[in-house]
Amino acid sequence: MLDAFSNxxxxxSVALQIQNVFYCFSGALIGTLIGVLPxxxxxxxxxxxxxxxxxxxxxxxxVMLAGIYYGAQYGGSTTAILVNLPGESSSVVTCLDGYKMAxxxxxxxxxxxxxLSSLFAGFIAVILMAIFATGLSELTMFFGPAxxxxxxxxxxxxxxxxxxxxVLSALAxxxxxxxxxxxxxxxxxxxxxxxxxxxxxxxxIDFVPLAMGLFAVAEILKNLESPEERVVLKGRIGRxxxxxxxxxxxxxxxxxxxxxxxxxxxxxxxxxxxxxFAAYTVEKRISKYPHRFGTGVVExxxxxxxxxxASAQTAFVPLLTLxxxxxxxxxxxxxxxxxxxIQPGPEVMTKNPDVFWGLIASMLIGNLMLVIINxxxxxxxxSLLKIPYRLFYPAILVFCCIGAYSVNNNVFDIYVMIFxxxxxxxxxxxxxxxxxxxxxxxxxxxxxENFRRAMLLSLGNPTTFITRPISLALLFAAVGLIAxxxxxxxxxxxxx
Amino acid sequence: xxxIKNPNxxxxxxxxxxxxxxxxxxxxxxxxxxxxxxxxxxMPTALCGLIALAGLGILLRSFFLGGDxxxxxxxxxxxxxxxxxxSFGLLVERxxxxxxxxxxxxxxxxxxxxxxxxxxxxxxxGLTVFSAGVFVFALRLPIPLWVMG
Numbered sequence: 001m002l003d004a005f006s007n008x009x010x011x012x013s014v015a016l017q018i019q020n021v022f023y024c025f026s027g028a029l030i031g032t033l034i035g036v037l038p039x040x041x042x043x044x045x046x047x048x049x050x051x052x053x054x055x056x057x058x059x060x061x062x063v064m065l066a067g068i069y070y071g072a073q074y075g076g077s078t079t080a081i082l083v084n085l086p087g088e089s090s091s092v093v094t095c096l097d098g099y100k101m102a103x104x105x106x107x108x109x110x111x112x113x114x115x116l117s118s119l120f121a122g123f124i125a126v127i128l129m130a131i132f133a134t135g136l137s138e139l140t141m142f143f144g145p146a147x148x149x150x151x152x153x154x155x156x157x158x159x160x161x162x163x164x165x166x167v168l169s170a171l172a173x174x175x176x177x178x179x180x181x182x183x184x185x186x187x188x189x190x191x192x193x194x195x196x197x198x199x200x201x202x203x204x205i206d207f208v209p210l211a212m213g214l215f216a217v218a219e220i221l222k223n224l225e226s227p228e229e230r231v232v233l234k235g236r237i238g239r240x241x242x243x244x245x246x247x248x249x250x251x252x253x254x255x256x257x258x259x260x261x262x263x264x265x266x267x268x269x270x271x272x273x274x275x276x277f278a279a280y281t282v283e284k285r286i287s288k289y290p291h292r293f294g295t296g297v298v299e300x301x302x303x304x305x306x307x308x309x310a311s312a313q314t315a316f317v318p319l320l321t322l323x324x325x326x327x328x329x330x331x332x333x334x335x336x337x338x339x340x341x342i343q344p345g346p347e348v349m350t351k352n353p354d355v356f357w358g359l360i361a362s363m364l365i366g367n368l369m370l371v372i373i374n375x376x377x378x379x380x381x382x383s384l385l386k387i388p389y390r391l392f393y394p395a396i397l398v399f400c401c402i403g404a405y406s407v408n409n410n411v412f413d414i415y416v417m418i419f420x421x422x423x424x425x426x427x428x429x430x431x432x433x434x435x436x437x438x439x440x441x442x443x444x445x446x447x448x449e450n451f452r453r454a455m456l457l458s459l460g461n462p463t464t465f466i467t468r469p470i471s472l473a474l475l476f477a478a479v480g481l482i483a484x485x486x487x488x489x490x491x492x493x494x495x496x
Numbered sequence: 497x498x499x500i501k502n503p504n505x506x507x508x509x510x511x512x513x514x515x516x517x518x519x520x521x522x523x524x525x526x527x528x529x530x531x532x533x534x535x536x537x538x539m540p541t542a543l544c545g546l547i548a549l550a551g552l553g554i555l556l557r558s559f560f561l562g563g564d565x566x567x568x569x570x571x572x573x574x575x576x577x578x579x580x581x582x583s584f585g586l587l588v589e590r591x592x593x594x595x596x597x598x599x600x601x602x603x604x605x606x607x608x609x610x611x612x613x614x615x616x617x618x619x620x621x622g623l624t625v626f627s628a629g630v631f632v633f634a635l636r637l638p639i640p641l642w643v644m645g
Contacts, residue, residue, distance in 0.1 A: 172550035195522075421577075455532055
């Protein structure tokens with residue numbers, strides 16, 4: 001406990017170096033920008049900026065990329081409140097009460113409640129991260145290949161269940177992602193797998209162009225097909241300060257949201273979207289006036305906004321301690337760490353303590369900056385929302401092309417991006433989300449490797465996964481997740 | 497009553513089956529091995545099988561679960577986005593960024609019907625100058641600006 005705090009202070013001294021403060025600010029600014037603009041999410045943005053960070057020191061690069069992720073949680077709520085469009089998927093529930101508050105003439109307080117709840121959650125989440133991370137890194141002693149394998153299976157199952165659309169389609173996406181991750185030279189035998197004779201595929205499919213294709217190009221195609229109506233709230237935003245009465249209601253909601261979000265962020269497959277939905281449900285359930293939810297109650301803004309920011313931060317813990325990315329954005333962060341020669345996992349804390357604690361401590365600074373970026377400067381973001389999409393998507397594509405090319409200075413990566421852009425668009429049309437695919441793609445090699453090792457250790461006995469207690473518990477939890485999602489459907493079918 | 501309730505699922509399933517088949521053709525000659533000594537073909541073969549199974553499941557589903565009518569595919573955005581991105585890929589090393597970038601911006605802008613000539617011109621010049629300035633000069637990414645024919 002005390003260790004965690006002294007480490008956090010050491011991290012703060014890294015995060016406060018002028019260069020890191022600058023990159024933290026850049027990340028927060030870019031994060032707010034993409035959060036405000038619907039149609040460009042953190043996954044695509046990190047993919048685009050990854051090649052640019054090659055030239056930065058690792059701490060600066062990671063601090064900036066992390067800032068993009070949690071900064072997007074702030075920006076996303078602005079669009080949700082003022083336009084009734086979620087800037088990010090994690091601010092979907094903020095539309096429900098946030099937009100209604102704005103319609104009731106309380107846009108200013110709604111914005112400041114969202115930002116201040118996020119700030120509050122961000123600070124507490126940093127402290128929780130320090131404690132969780134210290135605890136989890138001790139737990140890794142008990143983790144062998146079988147446990148890692150089961151943990152990743154649990155994460156993939158969770159991703160399947162959280163995806164919108166049918167479970168079967170999401171499962172298909174996981175299988176496709178796993179198979180794509182095996183393209184290229186097999187590590188243990190050196191033979192080529194599924195490279196279709198392309199020399200450029202012998203190192204496998206690079207995940208930067210894959211993510212750009214699936215998350216940026218496909219998204220643009222989708223948006224061009226069905227142009228969205230953006231009606232920015234007319235009239236003034238008004239006073240930002242919430243009333244005393246509102247303030248009194250906000251504090252407990254934000255606190256609950258923070259803890260719900262922090263916990264759900266830790267789970268593989270979890271993250272800000274899950275966190276915000278869960279917080280909204282809880283707020284509604286324990287409220288004395290659940291029927292008024294959806295008409296502009298402050299608890300419906302404070303809880304989810306605190307939760308999505310807290311989850312965005314604690315989602316880093318499994319990556320930094322176990323080496324397992326729990327959602328697509330964190331998977332991009334894993335890629336960024338690998339590019340900078342840092343193997344995500346328990347060794348980050350011991351081998352690169354400045355990276356580990358510097359990154360966590362930078363979130364304190366980032367959150368403070370974000371409140372300043374978001375509240376006094378709200379007018380800037382509102383005017384950005386008025387830029388028509390047709391002037392904006394060519395710029396995204398320019399960044400994608402340059403980003404994809406710069407990964408290996410190879411034109412082939414641009415073609416990979418194009419290919420997966422069209423594949424991803426088709427999958428989207430068929431109501432299969434790309435999120436489980438990219439998560440499976442990142443976890444694929446780890447799953448194969450750990451499965452192979454677990455089999456060697458147990459002399460080819462597949463029961464090793466259910467005789468080791470931690471592994472069994474994880475698999476049991478995965479089965480439980482499936483049961484929970486299938487149960488209401490069965491009941492509904494029986495009732496009909 | 498139509499026999500096929502969700503024609504989109506048929507296309508989805510067909511794509512998955514095609515993918516499984518195509519990739520299996522690539523790895524069918526690899527050694528599969530045993531669970532203890534997994535060969536390079538073990539995981540890919542299993543996954544091709546699982547993708548095919550999921551495809552069959554979705555095929556089956558299309559006969560029972562209703563869905564949207566057959567989606568139309570927007571020709572204009574698909575063609576112009578593809579043309580723009582492809583021409584950037586083809587031109588960037590052969591002609592340089594100063595040629596590839598305007599080609600990309602002009603073509604992809606045409607994907608949106610509402611773009612006007614003035615806007616496209618301004619975007620093409622603006623984004624080309626911006627990317628040459630930021631990526632090539634400031635960040636020193638090794639992208640050729642101008643390749644002499």
